[in-house]
Amino acid sequence: MVGIALVADRNTATSFKLAGLKAVYGVATANEAEKCIRELSEEPDVAIILVTQRVVNEIYGTIEKIIERKYPLIIPIPSTEGPVEMKTDLIVELIRRKAGIEVKL
Numbered sequence: 001m002v003g004i005a006l007v008a009d010r011n012t013a014t015s016f017k018l019a020g021l022k023a024v025y026g027v028a029t030a031n032e033a034e035k036c037i038r039e040l041s042e043e044p045d046v047a048i049i050l051v052t053q054r055v056v057n058e059i060y061g062t063i064e065k066i067i068e069r070k071y072p073l074i075i076p077i078p079s080t081e082g083p084v085e086m087k088t089d090l091i092v093e094l095i096r097r098k099a100g101i102e103v104k105l
Contacts, residue, residue, distance in 0.1 A: 003045065005072075007036050008052040012079040016050075030058040037074075041066045048072055052079040 005023035006016045013026030027033040033055045040046050049072045056076045
């Protein structure tokens with residue numbers, strides 16, 4: 001069982017591999033990221049997909065379709081280059097959709 005997977009730029013992916021995460025996918029383009037996330041979202045063993053903020057911003061349409069499902073949970077994380085301003089706060093959106101609660105940060 002994989003449980004957690006990461007889709008990120010190659011530098012961030014290398015850092016997570018060194019930290020011991022097994023399911024790590026380094027991508028260079030938005031198309032690669034979109035394909036990888038779609039495939040991971042169909043895997044029954046993947047419950048959480050960590051995705052760098054930059055990738056989330058680049059393929060938000062795809063991410064938005066996947067977060068409609070119960071699993072996998074997609075969690076945006078900063079890359080090794082630092083945080084990026086998000087188009088929308090994915091965690092707040094998830095809480096609103098799943099729990100019906102409006103969160104103000």
